[in-house]
Amino acid sequence: MNKIGSIRSLNHMFFPSGGGLDLVSAKFSNEKDCIELIAEGTVNVVKPKKLTFESFGFNYKWNYFRLETYELKKSNVYDDYSEDSIREELTEIAPAVYADHRCFKYNDLNGLPLPDGARPICRFFRGSFVFFQKTSIYNKTPSTYSATHEKMTEPEFRKMIQKAAKLFHKEDTIVDPEIGAELKTVKSTSWKSYSGSISIEEVNMIKKTIELSMKVSKEYELLSETMGDDLSKWYKAEEPEKKKLNEFLNTLGKEELLLIEGVMYAGRDYTISGMVHPLENYIQIYEEGTADNICSKAPLAKYLSAGLKVYR
Incomplete structure (x- = not known):
């Protein structure tokens, strides 16, 4: 395990x-x-x-x-x-x-x-x-x-x-970054220390991510009504709202993605236990900072909203 x-x-x-x-x-x-x-x-x-x-x-x-x-x-x-x-x-x-x-x-x-x-x-x-x-x-x-x-x-x-x-199996093209796929380039490889609250600009960036992810959630709900557990349908499903979220995240730099990811994980902990660590800790521990990882969280809007309450 x-x-x-x-x-x-x-x-x-x-x-x-x-x-x-x-x-x-x-x-x-x-x-x-x-x-x-x-x-x-x-x-x-x-x-x-x-x-x-x-x-x-x-x-x-x-x-x-x-x-x-x-x-x-x-x-x-x-x-x-x-x-x-x-x-x-x-x-x-x-x-x-x-x-x-x-x-x-x-x-x-x-x-x-x-x-x-x-x-x-x-x-x-x-x-x-x-x-x-x-x-x-x-x-x-x-x-x-x-x-x-x-x-x-x-x-x-x-x-x-x-x-x-x-x-x-003939159409499978998704590969694992840890087993050799090329990662998308990012604008920055640095990150700053977050010892207190985050800036207004960063808050607005996270709010934009929340807005897009809420649309993704609604898109999932509509698709679930028609597709259920049929994996073949989900494989070919068009998800325009999720595409918009991914495109937005890929316009951001590494430092910005790490911040969003840190707030996301902090919001998750706050939602589950009501307790969080300093934001800097989440950034250092997880440090994945990719659009795909952020998009993969189904309760993304919920976690980010909770994280904002903690660090604003």
């Missing part, structure tokens, strides 16, 4: 509950026979059963990993679990000792500050995770974020991806 997380272009993880985040790393959990999947500011506890790699002999972007998990008992921190509950969000106050997730948000445990080392945790009771290349058609199909893989058995899902791979 750590190997998957170490290759940025190949590490996008789809959750059994829906949605997806980039896997960063994995480690043994404080719970017996469990591991933690660290994904973009979240810690996800699962009880692993089987990790499978699937390859179809065509373009490698169709390859994927699938992680199956055993059932994990509920912590019983809450009284209102539904039969359909697949996960629970908690605060870990000591190794494998849990409290309500709101304790971490408000730094409060029965009227007292949380102990050192307390952290937010998400425990998955069951389900499977799949990991795809970021530029894959599967990753770019909005409907797959509704946990398409979890609605199928392992053989059924493999059959669906294999069919799509066979259908498009």
